[in-house]
Amino acid sequence: MRAGRDSAAVDGVDLDQSHIVEALAQLRERSQATVRDRWHATRFNLMLAAQAGLAAGLAWALSNDLLRNPDPVFAPIAAIGTIAGSVGQRLRRSVELIIGVAVGIGIGDLLIYVIGSGAWQLGIIVALAIVLTIFLGGGPAVVNQAAATAILITVLTPASPDVELLRVIDALIGGFVALGVIALLLPFNPLRLVDRAAQPALDRLADQLNETAEALATHDAPRAQRALDRLTEIEEYMDGLQEALEGGRETTILSPARWHRRGALSQYFEGAEFINHAVQNSGTLVRRAVTALEDGEPIPSSLSSAVAALADAVRMLRHDLGVGTLPKAARQCALSAVTAAGRAYKDGVGFSGSVVVAQVRTTASDLLRATGIERVEANRLVRWAVGRDVGPGEPAGTAPRSD
Incomplete structure (x- = not known):
């Protein structure tokens, strides 16, 4: 028993206790990340909530007070449906609402006239409305709207004549009021919308590239593995970025007050593809860094410097794109990463280390493309940076003109 306790301690450190401390530290880090992500999501959707509230109130008031519709329930519902549609698809959402209403009314009226109303008639009408809508190429929103309209027409028509016309009017009012709120009254700042999604x-x-750089510097394979695990979670954020880009583009089309943001947003839009490539190539980079550390390959300090410079390039890219300026600082950091990687290759790396060097170059090229540089020019700059003979700790210098 005594020997067992002694074997569980090394240099006076209880291994069980150290594992517990490490587990608690990881749990605390995940909790902080979760709270941070939720707060970010809340901030991101505050404008959405304000738009929905304003659109619902205006739609009700317009239908009830101006058009004398005594029970304009569907007007605010249609408005919220438009606002709640995927950002960047709200114009399409409004059109889908109106198409769905038209299909539901057509099917409902025709079949009520032929087979009457009742429970089994309701089932047939809803089924046929869905089938017809799918046959016509409607998406989920159109299908749902057609089915809901068919139900209301079947249930309410005998008791409330002309409910069809009121529902069409409500759909038009709700959809167009929502578009008015989006375009004129409370338009998103498209650049801020995209920047918050990209953040x-x-x-x-950037954080996980920094963690990888530190792991390479300290030869800490578990730390690099944790960075790799966290890096795999970025994909879900990239989906949000693409949706925000679509929303930003829609806003610059619909809202005259946001037309001046088109240039800055187009730069973000064109760079999104290469940001996604950089994320994927960074995953390969970190994975090979883990292997290099686990295999005990030589890890020159310049390799850590190269990965750290990539992290700086990512941060500079996000900052400059977010404020709508030319990302010159991001370009310089990316080229510094390539220079340091070239020095690491000369200093001597193993097989996986050489893959890390190659991925630094590839990721740096992706980041250069994301800053607006064309492929041929980006490749030229990377070759230039590889040829730089820079000593340890010495800055990479100024790249040739690329703008």
């Missing part, structure tokens, strides 16, 4: 993805990418 969790790019910040996490």
Whole structure:
């Protein structure tokens, strides 16, 4: 028993206790990340909540007070349906609402006239409305709207004549009021919308590249593995970024007050593809870094410097794109990463280390493309940076003009 206790301690440190401390530290880090992500999501959707509230109130008031509709329930519902549609698809959402109403009314009226109303008639009408809508190529929103309209027409028509016309009017009012709120009264700032969506993805990418750089510097394979595990979570944020880009583009089309943001947003839009490539290539980079550390390969300090410079490039890219300026600082950091990686290759790396060097170059090229540089020019700059003979601790210098 005594020997067992002695074997569980090394240099006076209880291994069980150290594992518990490490587990608690990881749990605390995950909890902080979860709270941070939830707060980010709440901030991101505050404008959405304000738009929905304003659109619902205006739709009700317009239908009830101006058009004398005594029970305009569907007007605010249609408005909220439009606002709640995926950001970047609200114009399409409004059109889908109106198409769904038209299909539901057509099917409901025709079949009520032929087979009457009742429980089994309701089932047939709803089924046929769904089948017809799918046959016509309608998406889920159109299908749901057609089915809901068919139900209301079947149930309410005998007791409330002309409910069809009121429902069409409500759909038109709700959809167009929502578009008016989006375009004129409370339009998103498209650049801020996109920047907030990009923040969790790019910040996490930069953080995990930094963690990998530190792991390489300290030869800490478990730390690099944790960075790899966290890096895999970025994909879900990239989906949010694409949706935000669509929303930003829609806003610059619909809202005259946001037309001046088109240039800055187009730069973000064109760079999104290469940001996604950078995320994927960074995953390969970190994975091979883990292997290099686990296999005990030589890890020159310049390799850690290269990965750290990539992290700086990501941060600079996000900052400059977010404020709508030319990302010159991101370009310089990316080229510094390539220079340091070239020095690491000369200093001597193993097989996995050489893959890390290659991935630094590839990721740096992706980041250069994300800053607006064309492929041929990006490749030229990378080759230039590889040829730089820079000593340890010495800055990479100024790249040739790329703008």
